[in-house]
Amino acid sequence: MARRSSTRRDWDETDVRVRAHKSGSRPRTKDRPAHEDAVTGRVVTVDRGRYTAVLDEDTDAERLVVAVRAKELRRRPVVAGDLVGLVGDVTGAPDTLARLVRIEERSTVLRRSADDDDPVERVVVANADQLVVVVAAAEPEPRTGFVDRALVAAYDAGIDPLLCITKTDLRDPAGLVAHYTALDLPVLVSGPAAGAAPAGDGASLPLDRGLVEALRERLDGRVSVLLGHSGVGKSTLVNALTGADRATGGVNAVTGRGRHTSSSALALKVEDASPGSWIIDTPGIRSFGLAHVDPDRIVEAFDELGGAIAECPKGCRHTEDSPGCALDGWVARGRAGAAGAARLASLRRLLRAREGSGDAPEDKELGVG
Numbered sequence: 001m002a003r004r005s006s007t008r009r010d011w012d013e014t015d016v017r018v019r020a021h022k023s024g025s026r027p028r029t030k031d032r033p034a035h036e037d038a039v040t041g042r043v044v045t046v047d048r049g050r051y052t053a054v055l056d057e058d059t060d061a062e063r064l065v066v067a068v069r070a071k072e073l074r075r076r077p078v079v080a081g082d083l084v085g086l087v088g089d090v091t092g093a094p095d096t097l098a099r100l101v102r103i104e105e106r107s108t109v110l111r112r113s114a115d116d117d118d119p120v121e122r123v124v125v126a127n128a129d130q131l132v133v134v135v136a137a138a139e140p141e142p143r144t145g146f147v148d149r150a151l152v153a154a155y156d157a158g159i160d161p162l163l164c165i166t167k168t169d170l171r172d173p174a175g176l177v178a179h180y181t182a183l184d185l186p187v188l189v190s191g192p193a194a195g196a197a198p199a200g201d202g203a204s205l206p207l208d209r210g211l212v213e214a215l216r217e218r219l220d221g222r223v224s225v226l227l228g229h230s231g232v233g234k235s236t237l238v239n240a241l242t243g244a245d246r247a248t249g250g251v252n253a254v255t256g257r258g259r260h261t262s263s264s265a266l267a268l269k270v271e272d273a274s275p276g277s278w279i280i281d282t283p284g285i286r287s288f289g290l291a292h293v294d295p296d297r298i299v300e301a302f303d304e305l306g307g308a309i310a311e312c313p314k315g316c317r318h319t320e321d322s323p324g325c326a327l328d329g330w331v332a333r334g335r336a337g338a339a340g341a342a343r344l345a346s347l348r349r350l351l352r353a354r355e356g357s358g359d360a361p362e363d364k365e366l367g368v369g
């Protein structure tokens with residue numbers, strides 16, 4: 001393995017030298033090979049045209065580098081989670097700027113439209129494996145409309161969703177859990193005594209250690225996006241999982257909560273987890289416009305229902321009122337198994353969420369409307 005890579009490198013260097021010699025001068029910008037010397041970093045946050053990336057992750061040389069986008073990339077959005085090629089000064093020393101010259105192919109793209117009337121879609125984060133939707137059992141009231149819309153965005157993006165219910169010390173979450181049973185969605189619930197657990201430093205912190213550890217396990221080795229309305233306890237969880245509010249050294253101390261005042265997404269390393277475990281916190285996302293989502297993608301996220309699509313009319317929206325939609329017949333014939341009817345009802349609820357306005361009235365609270 002080692003031998004092979006060193007051979008490969010020799011060949012690359014020779015190749016560059018020969019080409020440079022042949023042309024007699026350095027190639028002009030236009031012809032220059034696509035930055036073979038670029039190093040790859042992970043974008044942790046974006047702020048006013050400055051991209052902060054982590055380089056040499058999980059090595060002694062791990063550092064943060066601030067970069068600006070190269071001219072040729074001006075029109076392409078670069079977001080937290082992106083893997084990018086950097087050239088220039090990549091030392092990460094104070095007041096240095098690298099140049100971001102390449103966006104590596106993304107494994108996933110989580111998108112939202114500003115609202116459903118605005119078809120302009122925005123990339124929220126790149127390369128996430130998991131979407132963690134945080135919702136409180138009470139205070140604030142759970143908004144199932146928001147959760148449903150986030151789930152639709154996850155299914156559309158091919159990202160595994162996970163529901164995390166906080167503040168169960170304030171209300172039994174059974175009703176909320178039941179709402180999602182048919183979705184086959186992993187649900188983590190904080191323990192009944194959450195509010196009673198005192199923090200180590202004596203301050204009273206209503207945080208359930210059990211929930212934090214269960215979540216840490218789920219985050220291990222993956223890149224996870226955290227979404228949730230203000231007040232659900234998202235920051236409390238993120239801080240507990242990343243030590244963002246503690247001086248731990250390394251990435252999190254530099255990008256930590258105290259220094260990060262903008263409302264853009266921020267990637268933080270999960271503490272006490274395998275390399276490559278990241279949380280991407282997304283402050284300030286209150287709604288999830290879904291104008292860009294293809295209903296077929298949502299149906300296909302339900303394995304046992306996806307087969308029905310082939311029998312639907314072209315352009316079928318798969319809702320209750322879609323003429324000729326094959327889903328009803330599919331379930332009636334037992335093709336989706338014993339839970340088929342419940343699964344279809346849940347799927348249709350998500351499809352309705354997709355078609356909803358995304359405004360507060362549609363953003364239903366559990367048991368309201």
Ligand SMILES: Nc1nc2c(ncn2[C@@H]2O[C@H](COP(=O)(O)OP(=O)(O)OP(=O)(O)O)[C@@H](O)[C@H]2O)c(=O)[nH]1
Pocket residue numbers: 166167168169170190194195205206207208228229230231232233234235236237283
């Ligand atoms: N009772 C109870 N309170 C909690 C729990 N988790 C967090 N809180 C409290 O809820 C409040 C909001 O928590 P945050 O972590 O700031 O919530 P957030 O979702 O990040 O909200 P923003 O900071 O506004 O985005 C804080 O006062 C927390 O101490 C819980 O499990 N039970």
Ligand SMILES: [Zn+2]
Pocket residue numbers: 309312313316317318319322324325326327
């Ligand atoms: Zn259909």
